[in-house]
Amino acid sequence: MTFAVSGTNVSATITPALHAFGDATVTVTVSDGTNDVSRSFALKVNEVNYAPVLADIPNQATFESLAFEIPLDVSDVETPNDQLVFTSSNSNPALIGGVTFAVTGSSVVATVTPKALAFGKATVTISVTDGVNTTSREFSLTVARTFNAPKLGAIADQSTAAGVTVSVPLTVSDSDTAMSELVFSASSSNPSLIGSVTFSVTGSDVVAMFTPAAGASGTAILNVVVSDGLNSASQAFTLTVGGVAPAKLTSRIVGGNFQVTLTGTAGTVYLVQKTTDFVTWTDIGTVTIATDGTGVVSTPVVGEKLFVRAKKQ
Ligand SMILES: [Ca+2]
Ligand SMILES: [Ca+2]
Secondary structure (H helix, E strand, O other): OEEEEEOOEEEEEOOOOOOOOEEEEEEEEEEOOOOEEEEEEEEEEOOOOOOOEEOOOOOEEEEOOOOEEEEEOEEOOOOOHHHOEEEEEEOOOOOEEEEEEEEEOOEEEEEEEEOOOOOEEEEEEEEEEOOOOEEEEEEEEEEEOOOOOOEEOOOOOEEEOOOOOEEEEEOEEOOOOOHHHOEEEEEEOOHHHEEEEEEEEEOOEEEEEEEEOOOOOEEEEEEEEEEOOOOEEEEEEEEEEOOOOOOEEEEEEEOOEEEEEEEOOOOOEEEEEEEOOOOOOEEEEEEEOOOOOEEEEEEEOOOOOOEEEEEEO
């Protein structure tokens, strides 16, 4: 309490204590050095609700899909931090997955989670209210794109009949590129064998379809590549396209041997047997159809009649 004297006017100035409110009796005394005179009056200091204080939030940067925390400097004269209500909004809902708040004692931490596969900029506004007054701060958020390489699982070797398309499911993943944005391609060690390659992408299911060229048979090493535009992954496998199927057996005498030729799907294994009486069959040997679609086995000529048969193994 201070007094100011100007001529015959005296004014008293009363300053309530910081953030204090309530009722008081104020007594003012004036003295000439010998005699005192006092007067009292009632003073009511009304309650004021001070708005929460939220310090400026620096601009933020993160990487695609990478959540991060921001410590918030918050206080309120009347309300403890754990009773304040925190909310957020942002200018780019396609980028921001959500903002959550954790209050421990007076410590407040906001966690910002970008949406999966999203990148770009947003202005984020964080608000805190004591129920009456609200204080907001905004900051700029930059989510930088990342380029993690796609992943492609191993592909088992495949075989198919001549002219028959073979469908191969692929195991593909990419942590930061949408499946629909991935680019698939394939190359062949034997281009004349493969007529066309197409890829079908449905959600996360990817199927590669290899169609042999008309009339072609043999084998090719196919290299399948998936790219996100910057990085790629690849897997190779062997595709065998069979010749004429089912197997055809021909025989002829060559230099005193009975030579048996099988024509069929490459990679197929046959057991070739012989007999003279259709009762007792003796193994000549096994034949694996080669990549040219044929396999040959021979046995010495014995007697006048010899019959052979081939059994698929
Ligand atoms: Ca307040
Ligand atoms: Ca990627």
